[in-house]
Amino acid sequence: MRTLWRRRGEGPWPWLAAGSVALSLLMLLALLLLLAIRGLGHFWPAEVALVALQDGQPFAGVAVREEQIPGEETRERLYFTGNRDLDGDRWRWVEVSAIADIRHPAELVVLQRSRWGEFHGRLVAVTGGGEHHTGEAAWPALQARLSELDVLRDERDRLRDDVVVPLVRRLDNAGNLADADFRAALAAANARIRELQSAMGDDILILESVDGRRIEQPLDLVLRAWRPNAMSPLDKLGAWAGGVWLFLSEGPRAANSAGGVWPAIFGTVLMVLLMSLVVTPFGVLAGIYLNEVAHQGPLTRLVRIGVRNLAGVPAIVYGVFGLGVFVYGIGGTLDEWFFSESLPSPTFGTGGLLWASLTLALLTLPVVIVATEEGLARVPDHQREGALALGATRMEMLTRVVLPMTLPAMLTGMILAVARAAGEVAPLMLVGVAKLAPQVPVDGDFPFLHLERKFMHLGYHIYDAAFHGDDVQAAMPLVFATALLLVLVILVLNLTAIFLRHHLRARHGAPSRW
Amino acid sequence: MSFFTSSSAAGGPIIDFAAAESSLEIAGLSLAYGEKPALRDLTLRIPRHRVTAFIGPSGCGKSTLLRALNRLHDLNEEVVRRGEIRLEGQDIHAPQVDVAELRRRVGMVFQAPNPFPMSIYDNVAFGLRLQGGMRKREMDDTVEWALHSAALWEEVKDRLRASAWTLSGGQQQRLVIARTLAVQPEVLLLDEPASALDPISTLKIEELIRNLKSRLSLVLVTHNMQQAARVSDYTAFLQQGELVEYGPTQTLFTNPRLRRTENYITGRMI
């Protein structure tokens, strides 16, 4: 018999439950923090140290990390020194005990170059356009020329992307353009580009590394320049913001180890949108059929079990299926029928945006079907009967009463589909993603959306940069930054759908939870 | 029928209406859910412009009978049906019958109020929009008329765009009645319409039922004997799928013909 004095309370269960939630949140937070710090920190202009070693050799570099040498007492520090064209390597391990002196001179300059990567050292002189600046005047002159160059470079890039490349695509097999106007335009564009090129090619920089070696650097290959040790925190913040912006808006450079990920962002979002467009109608219609129309016998049950099992098939299997059926099967047939003049170069018979979207649509189809079915099952029978009792046909009952009530559940299905698809990389490798495809599949050229093109994908970009770059060290911060970006992209897509669902629920007057 | 000077064969315990004065005719209706019989060979006529109540213990088939009248059993594949039901002389199961149109003419109100998750206006206009072809002005007028008929207009006229779920239970049920009335049915079936409501709302619904009599034929299923006695003109007592007694309410509740009816009405065990 229980006594009256037993201590009241629910025991450990609330604590366990709350603790689990707290733990999950903490892990999520830790993940985001790690990504943010390692990724975003990359864009912060780090100070360049001028290191003098015991044996007298100086070098300039940014300290990256320290490690304990296994089996010994001393520690090693890794410096990013740049100057690949001078030193043969961009990194340098130095024993801490061998360091004699570390200073941060203000005049040390960092240049970002489109060839050979970064340069650490001093600016000696700027020549070009008949002018020659040295000493104190060199740095401001460099800044000025760089901004002028940016304008020219923008125009050249725009000409190339908007005029030359599309026209080049239209070249027939003999290398000629059919239309006289196009030929004229191409010639004019080429001429202008040559003009710009020569205008840019004028300037030369004289650079000196901290150990005294000099090089001549053509200015048109320099992207940005800054003096980190002379920058105030506000300047650094501005530079950081600029770096982040460039990361988001530029294309990749140096075999994906530098530059931005804009094409990958675009490609990911575009593919996810296309996939949603395909999977939603099919999934919803299938769910409606299974739940509302089909006779609920053993066959329907079998189909339902099959659908749920499809959700567990590994993604790479879908990739193989997509490759076999979509790419080689349907794509090959399409090529034979419609693009035979381009063969043997495949148009649709190879991986591309369309096949990737379709493959992922297949992957997420079970999720959407199940979510729709669950939503439909939650619509109470008395609502259906109420509609029928007013003289509605089955169709009208479905479209006017049941489906509006199911919309939140269907959106949930879509959210889950998007979340799954945006993160899958394995199948994409087989059906359409490219290591490098700086041309996004949407441009001003008819038919505006090019479904046969390969595209870049954030997830694949991470994989490629982390494992296939030749300079993994340099790529690592970008990998983290890209991972953070991927998480944020999925988050934004999900939040959009969640807001939409909440709005829909509120409109129907039903109680809604976030 | 006189019991004074001549002995006449007293009519059986089931009143017979002329076909001309009945709205619905049920002839030899038997219904089963798969193997389980629910209705056994029912034959009765529902008079026009009157309230007819079905009473009986749980499982006696009164709700089953009601739902057969607007072919709601079509949704259930298990149901096996024999016999005929005629609305104004036409067989409702004839192949050329438009079921949706039938259900417009024979409206139904359910036990638990089931307004759609839409505004009050949209609920009432739902059936009108199904018919189509109505201009906004006309629709507004019809909605107002329907809400008046259901004795709900005064309470909701200022918030027609509010969600129907903000109304109380009794108001929701009247809203459901309003939306059913909006499509101008000939018959109104009510399946325990007030059993989920508080006493005041119940009385309002009963008052409404009485007022609707002039325009429609009403069939009411209820397990509340007093309600059947208050509201209906004719009462049918069903037991285990059979029609036991069917006659004027005032007679059935003061002097029923059959012992079974008497026992049920007075709450006896035998």
Added chain:
Amino acid sequence: MDISSDIHSQHISRQFNQELEELKTHLMAMGGLVEKQVQDAVTALLEGDSALGRQVVENDRAVNDMQIKIDAECTQVLARRQPTASDLRLVLAVIRAGSDLERIGDEASKIARNACELIDGDNGSRGFVEVRMISEHVRRMVRDALTSFARFDTELALKLVHEDEQVDNEYQSAMRSLMTFMMEDARSISPVLSLMWILRALERIGDHANNLAEYVVYLVKGMDIRHTDPEDLDAEAISRRD
């Protein structure tokens, strides 16, 4: 549909059964008291027992109280149980029967009062024969009415309806002979008048017993035969009525 007298004890609600049984019991008790009142009143007259007569008058109060109590119980049952069919008819019959029994009690009390006057006046026993005959008849009627109520016996009840005619006839002849007597002997006006009141009261008691019988038919058969001429009543049809 015939109902049997035990039908009111078969409800699912035992309390309801109890309430209805108590109604019947109390009514029977009142009926028994009223029967005795009639008997005592007549005895008081015929045997010249004025003390008995005064007791009858006193006891009428108890009869009235019983009617009030029965009425109150019936009201309760109506309000709380909303009875239908035979239960409803029972309650209505009990209310009406109570009213008639109370009237019988009043009439008995009247007989007793007049008896006391006659006894005090010491005016002989003229007319006692008629009184004895009618009173026997009427007392039997009351007893039969109560029995038919207790047993739900419509045949017995219907017989009573016809008997009331006889009582009326006897009353008429008795009144005629007393009138004659009154006209012969002027000194006898006062006592004869008293006797006439007594006879009148007895006749009324017969009417009330008749009413009780009609209530029994209503209760058992659901037929309201008040105000129907006895000749028009087809007893067989009624008995056969399901």
